[in-house]
Amino acid sequence: MSQEELNRLHHENARQQAEIIHLTALLNEQRAKMVRIYGSRSWRYTQFLRSIDGLIHKYLLGSTRIDLVPIHQLELNNTPKGKVWVSTGEDPQFLIRAHNPAVLKQTGWAQLEFQLRCDEPLPMQLFIDYGQGYKDDIVINHHADTSGLIQIPLYIPVELLDIRFDPAAHPTEFKISGVRLKRLKHPPANQDSANQGAYSHLASIADIGFHLEASNQITRSLTDSRHWLSHGEDPYFTLQYKNTQALKPGWHCAKLNITTEAQKGIAKFYFDTGSGYNEAQTLAIPFESGMLIERVIYCKETIKTIRFDPIDFKGGFKLEALDFKSIDTTQAEETMRHRIAEQHPDFVGTSPAEFEQRLDEVIRAMQPDATTPKTDTLITLYNQTFDTRPGAIAYDQWIEQVEQAQLPTQATVQAFLSSQSTPVIISIVMPVYNTPEKYLRLCIDSVRAQSYPHWELCIADDKSPQPHVKKVLDEYIKKDKRIKVVYRPQNGHISKASNSALKLATGEYVALLDHDDALPEHALYFMAQAIAEHPEAQILYSDEDKIDIHGQRSEPHFKSDWNPDLFYSQNYVSHLGVYKRELLQRINGFRTGVEGSQDQDLLLRCLPHVKAEQIIHIPKILYHWRTLEGSTAMASGEKSYTTDAGIKALSDFFEKNGPAGIKIEQGLVPNTYRVHWPIPNPAPLVSLLIPTRDRKTITEIAVRSILDKTTYPNYEIIILDNGSEEPETLDWFAAIQQEDERVKVLRYDHPFNYSAINNFGAQHAKGSLIGLINNDVEVISPDWLTEMVSHALREDIGCVGAKLYYSNDTLQHAGVILGIGGVANHSHKNSKRDSPGYFARLIVAQNFSAVTAACLIIRKSVYDQVGGLDEVNLKVAFNDVDFCLKVREAGYRNLWTPYAELYHHESISRGTEDSPEKQARFRGEVEFMQSKWGDALKLDPFYSPNLTQDREDFSIGN
Numbered sequence: 001m002s003q004e005e006l007n008r009l010h011h012e013n014a015r016q017q018a019e020i021i022h023l024t025a026l027l028n029e030q031r032a033k034m035v036r037i038y039g040s041r042s043w044r045y046t047q048f049l050r051s052i053d054g055l056i057h058k059y060l061l062g063s064t065r066i067d068l069v070p071i072h073q074l075e076l077n078n079t080p081k082g083k084v085w086v087s088t089g090e091d092p093q094f095l096i097r098a099h100n101p102a103v104l105k106q107t108g109w110a111q112l113e114f115q116l117r118c119d120e121p122l123p124m125q126l127f128i129d130y131g132q133g134y135k136d137d138i139v140i141n142h143h144a145d146t147s148g149l150i151q152i153p154l155y156i157p158v159e160l161l162d163i164r165f166d167p168a169a170h171p172t173e174f175k176i177s178g179v180r181l182k183r184l185k186h187p188p189a190n191q192d193s194a195n196q197g198a199y200s201h202l203a204s205i206a207d208i209g210f211h212l213e214a215s216n217q218i219t220r221s222l223t224d225s226r227h228w229l230s231h232g233e234d235p236y237f238t239l240q241y242k243n244t245q246a247l248k249p250g251w252h253c254a255k256l257n258i259t260t261e262a263q264k265g266i267a268k269f270y271f272d273t274g275s276g277y278n279e280a281q282t283l284a285i286p287f288e289s290g291m292l293i294e295r296v297i298y299c300k301e302t303i304k305t306i307r308f309d310p311i312d313f314k315g316g317f318k319l320e321a322l323d324f325k326s327i328d329t330t331q332a333e334e335t336m337r338h339r340i341a342e343q344h345p346d347f348v349g350t351s352p353a354e355f356e357q358r359l360d361e362v363i364r365a366m367q368p369d370a371t372t373p374k375t376d377t378l379i380t381l382y383n384q385t386f387d388t389r390p391g392a393i394a395y396d397q398w399i400e401q402v403e404q405a406q407l408p409t410q411a412t413v414q415a416f417l418s419s420q421s422t423p424v425i426i427s428i429v430m431p432v433y434n435t436p437e438k439y440l441r442l443c444i445d446s447v448r449a450q451s452y453p454h455w456e457l458c459i460a461d462d463k464s465p466q467p468h469v470k471k472v473l474d475e476y477i478k479k480d481k482r483i484k485v486v487y488r489p490q491n492g493h494i495s496k497a498s499n500s501a502l503k504l505a506t507g508e509y510v511a512l513l514d515h516d517d518a519l520p521e522h523a524l525y526f527m528a529q530a531i532a533e534h535p536e537a538q539i540l541y542s543d544e545d546k547i548d549i550h551g552q553r554s555e556p557h558f559k560s561d562w563n564p565d566l567f568y569s570q571n572y573v574s575h576l577g578v579y580k581r582e583l584l585q586r587i588n589g590f591r592t593g594v595e596g597s598q599d600q601d602l603l604l605r606c607l608p609h610v611k612a613e614q615i616i617h618i619p620k621i622l623y624h625w626r627t628l629e630g631s632t633a634m635a636s637g638e639k640s641y642t643t644d645a646g647i648k649a650l651s652d653f654f655e656k657n658g659p660a661g662i663k664i665e666q667g668l669v670p671n672t673y674r675v676h677w678p679i680p681n682p683a684p685l686v687s688l689l690i691p692t693r694d695r696k697t698i699t700e701i702a703v704r705s706i707l708d709k710t711t712y713p714n715y716e717i718i719i720l721d722n723g724s725e726e727p728e729t730l731d732w733f734a735a736i737q738q739e740d741e742r743v744k745v746l747r748y749d750h751p752f753n754y755s756a757i758n759n760f761g762a763q764h765a766k767g768s769l770i771g772l773i774n775n776d777v778e779v780i781s782p783d784w785l786t787e788m789v790s791h792a793l794r795e796d797i798g799c800v801g802a803k804l805y806y807s808n809d810t811l812q813h814a815g816v817i818l819g820i821g822g823v824a825n826h827s828h829k830n831s832k833r834d835s836p837g838y839f840a841r842l843i844v845a846q847n848f849s850a851v852t853a854a855c856l857i858i859r860k861s862v863y864d865q866v867g868g869l870d871e872v873n874l875k876v877a878f879n880d881v882d883f884c885l886k887v888r889e890a891g892y893r894n895l896w897t898p899y900a901e902l903y904h905h906e907s908i909s910r911g912t913e914d915s916p917e918k919q920a921r922f923r924g925e926v927e928f929m930q931s932k933w934g935d936a937l938k939l940d941p942f943y944s945p946n947l948t949q950d951r952e953d954f955s956i957g958n
Helices: 003-039 041-045 047-060 101-105 193-205 329-343 352-366 374-383 395-406 410-419 437-448 467-479 493-503 523-533 564-569 581-586 598-609 640-657 696-709 727-739 754-763 784-792 860-865 879-889 916-937
Strands: 063-072 074-079 082-087 093-098 108-118 122-129 139-144 148-156 162-166 172-183 210-216 218-220 228-230 236-241 250-260 264-272 282-288 293-299 305-309 315-327 426-432 455-461 483-487 509-512 539-547 553-557 577-580 615-626 663-666 673-676 686-692 715-721 743-747 769-773 777-779 797-805 811-813 816-818 824-826 846-848 855-859 893-904
Touching: 063 074, 108 122, 122 148, 139 148, 210 218, 250 264, 250 282, 250 329, 282 293, 293 329, 293 374, 315 329, 329 352, 329 374, 352 374, 395 553, 395 615, 410 523, 426 437, 426 493, 426 523, 437 455, 437 467, 455 467, 455 493, 467 483, 483 493, 493 598, 509 523, 509 581, 523 539, 523 615, 564 598, 564 673, 564 846, 564 893, 577 581, 577 598, 581 598, 598 640, 640 663, 640 673, 686 696, 686 754, 696 715, 696 727, 696 777, 715 727, 715 754, 727 743, 754 860, 769 784, 769 860, 784 797, 784 855, 784 893, 797 879, 811 824, 816 879, 855 860, 855 893, 879 893, 879 916
Parallel strands: 426 455, 426 509, 455 483, 539 615, 686 715, 686 769, 715 743, 797 893
Antiparallel strands: 063 093, 063 172, 074 082, 082 172, 093 162, 108 148, 108 172, 122 139, 122 162, 210 236, 218 228, 228 315, 236 305, 250 293, 250 315, 264 282, 264 305, 509 577, 539 553, 539 577, 663 673, 769 855, 777 893, 797 811, 797 855, 816 824, 846 893
8 A cells, every 4th residue: 555545544534533523513512402492482382383283294194294303414505506405424314303203102104205306316214213223134225216205115113212314325415395204004015125124124023012211321322333321330221011011921032132342241131020120030141242142031920011221330332132032831941951951061061862861860859849840940950051140340330449449649659759769751752633622632631630740742743734733732832841742844644743753752761642542640650660660671551441522431451461472463552552762763663654553563673672571561541542432433344454554564574583484364353463374394293192081972073073174284193092991982993093094092091190191192192293182172173283283383382272162152262361260261261152252362363371281282392391291280170271381481482373173072071070089189189289380370461450350251350
């Protein structure tokens, strides 16, 4: 991409941002005007006239008059042709307001009619909101070819909240008059076939039988894509049903899909059977944002009303689906049994026959007496598969309860300042271009409000055409001598502007600040404190969040400590970034040609000159990234040029600093990257070690999937037979060795000791790489071994782990986090297969403290260097975690990759810890790990102290 094109994109982006701010202000002004009109005396005194007018249209004309309220990209202008509507963009929008609001509460067919005058064809759309926001699958399309009477049929399934009318899809002019909504006694004969899907969807909604009434701390959001805004910690709806009762006695299936800023949450339904709402009659549904969840319930009594609490924190959310459907007993039992088999820890991985046998045993054991219905026990087991622990807290709560307690007092700041004989000066580099005045002032004011006073603000204006920019900057130069400004003679885009600002810097360290973002009050204090504690620091970075135009904070990014492979996969470091100034001078500052990923490129070019221990992470929110309500400007998918720039930055970096043959491509989503590491030719031999005992069926699945699907050309499979006795297993061992020379079986006739078995196998391995493989895995991605070997061959990498799924396509392993559950547990465990995870961490390669040995590749030299697995103290559990920590202690980084995918049918190959002997052994292994590794288990450098230690879902902790 040429510099000219980049400049054009830069200008266009700034223009769109300014336009969004302008439109938001217009919309707020329009809202305020409507509130004033509806509350005025004249409006109230003339209500009867409008009512009469509405009655005339309703009963004599069979219709109601409509007002069109412009909310986006529409202006009413006086022209020689009279007053005309002007569409100023590609997404003009009206809200439809009926003179008689009752018309939107009447179900059935209707028709929007109006007279149109235009000079060109217009593609029009109606968006229907029946309580869940405007949805793309409920759109009525109409193509107006010429001027004249326009008639757009629509079906009203339930009481509607709003109808949005988009009159065009490009800048244009048109006149609309005589707008009315006409009731139809029969479905229209001329239905457009293109709208059949929307009509069918609307018809199905009629079966729901209820609409949502925002009852407490909830308001509609016209511009926010999330559609609803919660203003407190107790937001709830009331489900208003058409009939007097909500749910009849019997079985029902609740369906729910909520999109929120939180990764996970718990929605609650309160049922009133006639005596009011109470905690005893509730249904808690844990959900993952954007994922459909279904839950079976049984109503013993008639439920008259339902209260619905979607979330328990402030913020925006979107209801994708909400429904209750009656089901019969057979369907209910089948649904519950299916979920128990797939989700209950006591049943996951069992065969159908084993499941039925174990279920019968559990039901008999749990029944208090013979008269208790088996269904009651089934419901208990089913309910146990839904994790309703309150482990996470909302971000607002975290700010109030945790962050506030961490902030320094004025006396603490003053004591620190007094202790610094030569206080470090931090130069803040800020390129500016056409920043809206409000946000430019907020940004500069946030710097001036810093509790740490030893800073200078170095601003470079990149030839902003907006006159207010220079006026504001000149004003602040006079207010504060610590503010320096250079006015560039010509526009050069962000890299050149940043370099101009960098030339003004005199401080020992340089911080990077975008022109419309903000620093919290103590950001520079915490940075200066960290520099004092780590005088060797060359690069420092902090956590960050987002802040909207109202000052509402959201989407906190609690980051990993320095994680090189995560950084190669995405620029997680970002804000607030602070660099030693002489380091930036050494690399000649920012580079042109990578605009859009210039910060990532800057850090990449610094890496050859710093050591890992000189990169310091401060786990505090020290940066607020400004976002605009309703804006998609910050969506990664809207800026493909930033991904292209990132690919160039990484490619250039590895060309100079990596082995030959590294290739970079876009990752699974924009602004993420996949690094392909080279494998020599011929490819080295890999010895895959598979311990087993009997269980021929599952072992054969594992071995066959490797032999049939794996594309890596050079491997051997060593089956470690720990005393198999079943004839069919022994016969298969003999047959598979005859069938494929890559497979051999070694007998290990000793008591089960997972560590000892694998150490025995490693002694007999011929390969220069070893694979620890469970006998209950099944290959998904054919290049799984190629991907893992390509990383294991890197000299600084130790253990390499894979992405493993349970049989039901939920996540089993995506790296190991230390400290969770006392020792360690798996990242994002039980997440949906297609979930991106916390800030995309389920879909990018990265470093972890440990990975599971269910599928682990490592160089044999490293395996031997650390002494293999601990067969004395860790015979069964945690031996892989201990092994990975020994590898890390030896100076290697462990790595997990999402591009090596396998099933892990866990619990098939091993029993539960259900005997006193097994439980005692497990407790001993826990105590050993805690004694050996101590504090290392308490704070995982690749996790965050701000995230929970009680769950695996990266939710906020307290």
